[in-house]
Amino acid sequence: MIEAVVFDFDGLIRDTETYEFYSFQEILREYDVELPLELYCKRIGGHAQAFDPYNYLQECTGLSLIREELRILRRQKYDVMIKNEKTLPGVLNYFETARRLGLKIGLASSAPYDWVMPNLEELELVHYFDCIRTNGDVSNVKPDPELYLNVLEYFGVSPRNAIAFEDSPNGAQAARSADMHVVIVPNELTKDLHFADYSLRMNSMLDMGLQQLINVLNLKINS
Template identity: 30%
Template sequence: MLENIKAVIFDLDGTLVDSMWMWKSIDVEYLGRKGIAVPEDIQAFQEELEGMGFTETAVFFKNRFQIEDSLEEIKKTWIFMAEEKYCNEVPLKAGVREFLEELRNRNIRIGISSSNSRELIQVVLKAHGIAEYFDCITTCCEVPNSKPAPDVYLKTAEGLQVEPKDCLVFEDVPMGIMAGKNAGMQVCAVEDAYSKRQEAEKRRLADYYIEDYYEVLNL
């Protein structure tokens, strides 16, 4: 899988860290605080948000639920709600630390292309002591179009100074997988409990599929 690969780019939530459950919990709690009824099919609602950048998601919430708070207030609240969970309740995916070390040993560049906020990405990396591994971080808020558009992956590849064709992407949901493929990169889908019902679609879209990162190390 790593043959002829010069850079590996990761999504964050559900890919590097087991955190998708957390965002579902935050959405439910946030809407509850506002006295807003949670969508009946919360899983389908979460899937509707896939690929949206952090600001784009705030716009969606503000319009969908007629929230009076400003976009900055909404985002600030979400960041406050997420920080403690990221630091104390969200684990790395199995084998992540060992895989990052292997990539470093092979002199493969490492990046992140995430829909999350830069502030929270930095919180996660610091909490797990892995910030030093990453050469470039890009968020969907920093590019014209969110996933499944290729923009965020192309910008990360540019920052890593690597051609898209020489990049391998790790993603956990179909929108992210399509973003990597649309960027002309190889994509490995990562198993995640949150997207279990999308597994067949993930396998169809991606070049590879893994249950954890130890699988890559053992190839």
């Protein structure tokens, strides 16, 4: 029986990831350097230092860069791009249905707390979550399962009674390693990446309501 649903944040609830990539692309193009998606995607859903675009830029140009200036400029570009982006399609319906069904709702993000919370506050979503865990709450972020296990321990829920919603291979691997049911909802940036193991894939949360999704997973479990 499903008792809890646990969501990633970046790229799943709000498509921050796509605009982060675009803003880095713009910075590097000013130096005539293209940013390969296959390299950038190493950082998506996991540790940001898995790939550092500023290091890549420095290696490609051989220039001595003032990183703080680049970070400020990059963030300015991102803020303009993300300004009118709200929650991704179907997300609010999932939260409302989870509440109606009496499910515990968690968030497990590899991002910093001071990044996740302002986004949730801006989108007026904080009140939906019974537990929020970010990178400061664990020793290891995704693809390690620690974030998910931390949320499940707080809930007192078995992994087999919980669904994780993810948009990245790093996140999906973390949830699978935690022995949860894994539903992937890739975004524009991650849709062509390889996902090794998951229970169900959707193009968006509009594809299937939460109650129907739970019914489908129950059929899989009992078959």
